[in-house]
Amino acid sequence: MSGHSKWSQIKHKKAITDAKKSKIFSKISALISIAVKEKKDPSPATNPKLALAIEKAKSLNMPQDNIKRAIERGKGIGAGEELERLRYEAYGPYGVAFIIDAVTDNKNRTLAEVKHILSQHNGKFAAMGSVVWMFEERGEIELDTPTLTEDQELELIESGALNIQKEKTNIFISSAPSSLESLKTKLNELGLSFSRAETLLVPKETISLDDKQKEEILILLDALDEQNEVDEVYTNAEL
Numbered sequence: 755m756s757g758h759s760k761w762s763q764i765k766h767k768k769a770i771t772d773a774k775k776s777k778i779f780s781k782i783s784a785l786i787s788i789a790v791k792e793k794k795d796p797s798p799a800t801n802p803k804l805a806l807a808i809e810k811a812k813s814l815n816m817p818q819d820n821i822k823r824a825i826e827r828g829k830g831i832g833a834g835e836e837l838e839r840l841r842y843e844a845y846g847p848y849g850v851a852f853i854i855d856a857v858t859d860n861k862n863r864t865l866a867e868v869k870h871i872l873s874q875h876n877g878k879f880a881a882m883g884s885v886v887w888m889f890e891e892r893g894e895i896e897l898d899t900p901t902l903t904e905d906q907e908l909e910l911i912e913s914g915a916l917n918i919q920k921e922k923t924n925i926f927i928s929s930a931p932s933s934l935e936s937l938k939t940k941l942n943e944l945g946l947s948f949s950r951a952e953t954l955l956v957p958k959e960t961i962s963l964d965d966k967q968k969e970e971i972l973i974l975l976d977a978l979d980e981q982n983e984v985d986e987v988y989t990n991a992e993l
Contacts, residue, residue: 783821784824836859854986875973890955897925914937
């Protein structure tokens with residue numbers, strides 16, 4: 755979880771404290787809609803991606819009516835352009851690798867805007883497949899507690915936790931993506947609340963940077979995250 759977890763925290767806290775709610779809600783609505791469309795399943799009980807998107811919406815106090823409209827859009831009900839999921843691979847300054855996931859109704863517009871952001875910050879697109887191999891998919895859960903008992907840790911490991919990492923007032927649990935749901939169930943059984951549960955791309959190896967270089971990468975990450983259609987940005991930089 756090195757490198758990416760810290761960026762996850764930055765993004766998560768930034769979204770709650772100072773990002774525009776309308777932009778956040780628009781991004782999450784797109785995630786809900788495409789989760790329904792891709793699986794052709796509007797039920798969070800049988801559609802894990804939809805369940806995660808709805809959890810994210812609720813954690814940010816997104817109105818229930820917005821969630822319902824997003825589900826209806828995914829089912830093809832109501833106005834709106836067709837959504838599709840895109841993935842870009844890129845390099846930023848200092849050889850730092852990026853994977854940029856987006857959900858959009860206009861792939862040409864999104865491509866042009868992401869390319870422009872990269873070029874403004876000494877970045878560029880990479881050939882397909884040249885970056886993604888540097889990452890692996892993991893489940894990650896952020897707990898709202900600073901401590902776990904030894905018994906709790908053992909039960910979580912038995913439910914699929916690969917790593918339990920404590921950082922200040924929070925605990926992060928990583929797992930195989932297939933174990934994410936069983937871990938959430940176990941946490942509920944143990945009475946432990948969590949603020950975030952999602953699948954992520956985690957770098958197999960990370961790049962160390964000095965403070966000035968880190969600041970440049972963080973500025974680029976912020977710029978990408980502010981783009982309307984960008985959903986997630988992954989990097990192998992240690993931040």
